[in-house]
Amino acid sequence: MQHRSTTIHENIARITAIIPHVKLIVVSKQRPIEDIQAAYSCGQRRFGENKALELADKYKVLPKDIEWHFIGHLQTNKVKHIAPFISLIHSVDSLKLMEAIDREGLKNNRVIDCLLQFYIAKEETKFGLDETEAIEILESESYKNHLRHTRIIGVMGMATFTDDVKEIKREFATLKKIFERIRQKYFSTAPFFRELSMGMSADYQHAITEGSTMVRIGTDIFKRDYIV
Numbered sequence: 532m533q534h535r536s537t538t539i540h541e542n543i544a545r546i547t548a549i550i551p552h553v554k555l556i557v558v559s560k561q562r563p564i565e566d567i568q569a570a571y572s573c574g575q576r577r578f579g580e581n582k583a584l585e586l587a588d589k590y591k592v593l594p595k596d597i598e599w600h601f602i603g604h605l606q607t608n609k610v611k612h613i614a615p616f617i618s619l620i621h622s623v624d625s626l627k628l629m630e631a632i633d634r635e636g637l638k639n640n641r642v643i644d645c646l647l648q649f650y651i652a653k654e655e656t657k658f659g660l661d662e663t664e665a666i667e668i669l670e671s672e673s674y675k676n677h678l679r680h681t682r683i684i685g686v687m688g689m690a691t692f693t694d695d696v697k698e699i700k701r702e703f704a705t706l707k708k709i710f711e712r713i714r715q716k717y718f719s720t721a722p723f724f725r726e727l728s729m730g731m732s733a734d735y736q737h738a739i740t741e742g743s744t745m746v747r748i749g750t751d752i753f754k755r756d757y758i759v
């Protein structure tokens with residue numbers, strides 16, 4: 532018989548051992564508080580959620596030194612629930628959203644770090660920008676002259692859910708190229724622009740090979756439901 536939190540510890544230890552230079556975001560969406568506490572008790576401080584209200588509820592009851600990451604599609608009217616404490620929003624996919632985050636940053640007297648989310652997969656269901664849309668944001672009057680309470684520190688993307696390793700690697704390599712081009716053109720003097728958030732349970736090893744700096748892993752950490 533095995534205790535559930537022991538399994539969470541083992542999974543985190545196994546994963547961190549093979550990703551030493553990459554930041555692990557433990558994706559705790561739909562997981563109970565106890566699971567997050569189990570991961571926290573073995574030293575994990577970065578957690579990712581994809582629903583603003585669920586995240587705000589968890590924030591209230593969990594230790595305040597947790598670094599919270601927002602990884603889902605974010606509606607502009609939900610930004611206010613996470614703006615006071617969010618560490619990084621991975622999923623900026625429009626200027627309108629970025630402006631809403633900036634307004635909430637101003638209200639909370641802080642600068643909110645963001646990633647531009649790119650659409651790199653072959654699936655219709657995934658959100659994100661293409662390179663032209665990203666450039667429209669970066670060249671916009673609003674972004675250049677008015678947004679002072681948001682900061683873009685990199686890019687994020689999700690590969691197609693497939694067994695085709697070549698395709699997965701191609702998509703991650705595409706995101707890395709987009710990242711490099713944007714860095715060169717808009718952030719060449721900005722050392723903070725350095726994050727490449729790519730890789731989930733099924734594909735993080737390929738993402739790391741292609742240059743990921745942050746992996747977002749849920750299932751592979753919480754999957755085994757052993758009961759005492």
Ligand SMILES: *Cc1c(COP(=O)(O)O)cnc(C)c1O
Pocket residue numbers: 558560581602603689730731732733747748749750751
């Ligand atoms: C759920 C989710 C993850 C984690 O996926 P797993 O397969 O459970 O590791 C990562 N990124 C995003 C954007 C997600 O929604």
